[in-house]
Amino acid sequence: MSGNTFGRVFQVTTFGESHGVALGAVVDGLPSGIKIDTDFLNREMARRRPGQSAVSTARNESDSVEILSGVFEGISTGTPIAMVIRNSDQHSKDYGNLAEIFRPGHADYGFFAKYGIRDHRGGGRASGRETCARVAAGALAKMFLDTMDIKICAWAQEIAGVEAETFDADEIEKNIVRSPDPVAAEKMIAAVEEAKKSCDSVGGIVKCVIRGVPAGWGEAVFDKLDALLAHAMLSLGAVKGIEFGDGFASARARGSENNDPMAAGGRFVTNHAGGITGGFSTGADIVFTLAVKPTPSIAQEQMTVNKEFREEKIVIHGRHDPCIVPRIIPVVEAMAAIVLADAALLDRCSRVNP
Secondary structure: OOOOEEOOOOEEEEEEOOOOOEEEEEEEOOOOOOEOOHHHHHHHHHHHOOOOOOOOOOOOOOOOOEEOOOEEOOEEOOOOEEEEEEOOOOOHHHHHHHOOEOOOOOOHHHHHHHHOOOOOHHHHHHOHHHHHHHHHHHHHHHHHHHOOOOEEEEEEEEEOOEEOOOOOHHHHHHOOOOOOOHHHHHHHHHHHHHHHHOOOOOOEEEEEEEEOOOOOOOOOOOOOHHHHHHHHHHOOOOEEEEEEOOHHHHHHOOHHHHOOOEEHHHEEOOOOOOOEEOOEEOOOOEEEEEEEOOOOOOOOOEEEEEOOOOEEEEOOOOOOOOOOHHHHHHHHHHHHHHHHHHHHHHHOOOOOOO
């Protein structure tokens, strides 16, 4: 297993490097008959693409998607859908000094320790740019989920210690940090800009809510729905923690406080569990929260080692996000959609008469 494929029935394989010719994804398992909305696909890609605001990297990629197979007359055929996103604005010379040394906070050393060779240009396969392929695949998953009226919404709950105190879903795409609180958004932007001036970076917290998932999705033991969502989210390099519902706060609660009582019709009175109990969706909103670390590429002088493990000082050049939170939000939604598309198809196999 190479770790480049995710899913069991709805399978996504991504390929490509940050400074290579192109990146892309092969999606296998999308049922036939799904209308492929290329306008929606391009809008999803635009939400993640670099160069979109003052708080993101200056790298300017169109991130347009070329569909090579699996779609005929705008409809999925049920065969593998191959998609390519070509690179056009690589500045590989910015990474010339990194060929022999390892950047703090990056996957450089781990990649070299595993393979004995690495593409140092922008992080190669370990670059956050790989996630553009996930967004393309996630857009297809969203199209499938839309046939079941399942909606996914993620946002910046906190950036640089500034927390959203109000929630208006319509505000999320109106500000460059994707906060549901316009007042907090201005403070978040100021904090990111201050870090940028200091040649530093900041992290934050992303919250995601999924509505419309019926009860019973997920598997009983190793492939619990929350376990699969956690796998998907922790496969994102910047994500360092996840909690569902009340999460760590439940460790300080009593059972009488933490349990979610049920009412007539199968409705849950509360949702401390975040919509998943025993690994199965409950029919309530699925809610999870992610910890996103500060971007490790900063222009301050840092200590590191080279391939001979001799200490060296390093200054990272190039174009990097002072805060990755706004651009990771569409990636979080994409990975959630991929998990749910797979869960939906697996659920169809669970009994003879569903």
